[in-house]
Amino acid sequence: MSDLMRRIDAKTKLAGTNKLEILLFTLGEDARTGRKETYGINVFKVREVMRTPGITRAPEMPPAVEGMVSLRGALVPVLDLARYAGVTVQATPEIMIVTEYNGHTQGFLVEAVDTILRLDWSRMRVPPEMLVRQTGGFVTAVTELGDGRLVMMLDVERILAETTSYDNELEFQNLQPLQSQEKTILFADDSSVARKQIERTLDAMHIRHISAVNGNHAWRELERIASVAEMSKRRAAELVHAVLTDVEMPEMDGFLLTKRIKADPRFAGIPVIMHSSLSGLQNQHLGMSVGVDEYVSKFEPQRLAEVLVRRLAA
Numbered sequence: 001m002s003d004l005m006r007r008i009d010a011k012t013k014l015a016g017t018n019k020l021e022i023l024l025f026t027l028g029e030d031a032r033t034g035r036k037e038t039y040g041i042n043v044f045k046v047r048e049v050m051r052t053p054g055i056t057r058a059p060e061m062p063p064a065v066e067g068m069v070s071l072r073g074a075l076v077p078v079l080d081l082a083r084y085a086g087v088t089v090q091a092t093p094e095i096m097i098v099t100e101y102n103g104h105t106q107g108f109l110v111e112a113v114d115t116i117l118r119l120d121w122s123r124m125r126v127p128p129e130m131l132v133r134q135t136g137g138f139v140t141a142v143t144e145l146g147d148g149r150l151v152m153m154l155d156v157e158r159i160l161a162e163t164t165s166y167d168n169e170l171e172f173q174n175l176q177p178l179q180s181q182e183k184t185i186l187f188a189d190d191s192s193v194a195r196k197q198i199e200r201t202l203d204a205m206h207i208r209h210i211s212a213v214n215g216n217h218a219w220r221e222l223e224r225i226a227s228v229a230e231m232s233k234r235r236a237a238e239l240v241h242a243v244l245t246d247v248e249m250p251e252m253d254g255f256l257l258t259k260r261i262k263a264d265p266r267f268a269g270i271p272v273i274m275h276s277s278l279s280g281l282q283n284q285h286l287g288m289s290v291g292v293d294e295y296v297s298k299f300e301p302q303r304l305a306e307v308l309v310r311r312l313a314a
Helices: 002-009 081-085 129-134 156-163 192-204 215-231 254-263 281-289 301-312
Strands: 019-026 038-042 046-051 065-071 074-080 095-101 104-110 112-120 139-144 150-154 184-188 208-212 242-245 272-276 294-297
Touching: 019 095, 019 150, 065 104, 074 081, 081 104, 081 156, 095 112, 095 156, 156 192, 184 192, 184 215, 192 208, 192 301, 208 215, 215 242, 215 254, 242 254, 242 301, 254 272, 272 301, 294 301
Parallel strands: 038 150, 074 104, 184 208, 184 242, 242 272, 272 294
Antiparallel strands: 019 038, 019 112, 046 095, 065 074, 095 104, 139 150
């Protein structure tokens, strides 16, 4: 475990290389299928891995939330991933992955952790619709390992939105329409929950939007917009006024998407806003290193609105 933690703590700076490091883990053998699936979570979201500590149960918790644990004086909610995923296992989870998301800390109970694997985002694919239905939509990307195993990346945002209070209706109140000419934003995010939240924010602000499920999809949309601009003898910046991008996305991540935009003269004058649950200072610095103009944490509609007002008023 200590060697694993040393590798987690030594997070490499992968910005702009379209690479990621994922922690592989299992939830146990599903009694219904006899299969043991392999899952993955981005190392940047992992704070530590430990033996499952004593959990204090609390009343009126969502079904998959086991309770709370005290970590260095802070109360941390603990989620049983097997129960959330509908995987029927016999053994009690022995390992807890402590994750950090938008400055919030929570524990995920799993059967075992495997290894840390470095991959190129181009190897991560958008999951087929059949898999999305089977998993209830909590898998955002899949890849096949050399030994034939399929690794499914968790949609941490969806899991936490459905088991905690992060998706707060009050956050969308008092959003004001943009007081300027009509603007259009292209946004990219692989999480259906995050896309819905972005859409709600932009709709409340009366901002037109084009959505993409990953950086590769967003890049194709930008190239289409550049072609339209060229045919109409206009600048692309007159057709799309900002790009809002997540960091973690299959096929092409937000770092590489930003580098491409900033290196292409066709997209001069289009600000790029990075919108991510990887809210630590290190990740913000990585974003700035590839040319990001602003960095906004996810699930903060008021803060996102403030940034958009400032950027789109120019």
